[in-house]
Amino acid sequence: MEQLIIIGAGPAGISAALYAVRSNIVPLVINNGIGALEKAEKIENYYGLERPLSGAELYDRGIEQARALGVRFVDAQMLGVQGFAPFEVVTTEGRFETNCIIFATGNKRMRPNIKGVAEMEGKGVSYCAICDAFFYRGKDVAVIGNGDYALHEASELANVVGNVTIFTDGKEAAFSKETDIPVDTRKIQAVEGDELVSGIRIEGQEDPVPVSGVFIAVGTAGSADMARQMGAALTDKGNIKVNDKMATNIPGVYAAGDCTGGLLQVAKAVHDGAEAGLSAVQFIRNQK
Numbered sequence: 260m261e262q263l264i265i266i267g268a269g270p271a272g273i274s275a276a277l278y279a280v281r282s283n284i285v286p287l288v289i290n291n292g293i294g295a296l297e298k299a300e301k302i303e304n305y306y307g308l309e310r311p312l313s314g315a316e317l318y319d320r321g322i323e324q325a326r327a328l329g330v331r332f333v334d335a336q337m338l339g340v341q342g343f344a345p346f347e348v349v350t351t352e353g354r355f356e357t358n359c360i361i362f363a364t365g366n367k368r369m370r371p372n373i374k375g376v377a378e379m380e381g382k383g384v385s386y387c388a389i390c391d392a393f394f395y396r397g398k399d400v401a402v403i404g405n406g407d408y409a410l411h412e413a414s415e416l417a418n419v420v421g422n423v424t425i426f427t428d429g430k431e432a433a434f435s436k437e438t439d440i441p442v443d444t445r446k447i448q449a450v451e452g453d454e455l456v457s458g459i460r461i462e463g464q465e466d467p468v469p470v471s472g473v474f475i476a477v478g479t480a481g482s483a484d485m486a487r488q489m490g491a492a493l494t495d496k497g498n499i500k501v502n503d504k505m506a507t508n509i510p511g512v513y514a515a516g517d518c519t520g521g522l523l524q525v526a527k528a529v530h531d532g533a534e535a536g537l538s539a540v541q542f543i544r545n546q547k
Contacts, residue, residue: 266348267516286330337480338480358511358546361515374449395419398470400471486512492508505519
């Protein structure tokens with residue numbers, strides 16, 4: 260079992276890892292790529308930079324710094340977190356157990372540009388299979404997405420609902436393993452319904468595909484997605500709710516960086532990560 264798992268290798272995740280490893284707690288960092296830093300062409304407003312750095316350069320430097328101190332990394336896509344004390348972190352590269360987690364992947368909740376999705380949120384459009392599957396027992400539902408995250412959500416639903424179909428919205432399915440779950444690769448025109456979702460209209464088709472629920476799983480799972488699946492409280496803006504120690508309402512679960520909202524800057528992410536790392540260390544020591 261891992262002492263500490265940090266999900267995300269940006270400024271918040273690496274900062275947390277640095278403070279943990281220097282406290283003799285060696286974390287495992289789940290890394291799924293650069294994230295928001297990739298869009299930063301030049302960073303000039305961060306302490307100690309004698310010249311501007313690109314987001315990619317800063318990202319690489321952080322990872323190398325952590326590796327030099329003994330922090331371990333697994334490059335994998337996150338699929339979710341299951342269980343409670345210990346938690347089971349589910350990734351495309353396997354499952355890992357721990358009693359302490361820091362979410363630091365930013366907030367990747369993605370809403371597809373499909374007519375009706377925004378309007379029907381809370382009326383049959385959901386972003387959490389584990390949270391809402393119960394409401395669709397015996398009913399037909401759809402998952403919109405084309406990667407392993409979509410496949411994972413569909414697999415969770417398949418245990419509860421009547422039938423589930425993955426709609427890729429015109430994209431090629433990019434699953435890392437074979438599945439028996441039906442996959443529809445046609446382009447979606449709209450999610451339809453009045454008071455509640457009633458169907459998915461496919462471009463060029465006269466009649467919509469009847470479904471009672473639509474689950475969004477575009478791209479990869481973000482911190483807020485996974486925290487919500489565990490039962491962590493979110494703010495009214497959909498960010499993970501934390502206290503001044505970066506602790507969520509679930510013992511042993513912390514969050515840092517963009518996923519907690521506020522100032523979306525490297526400086527805040529590094530501070531959050533430091534606070535979360537120290538808090539996690541104290542939690543682990545108390546458990547002993």
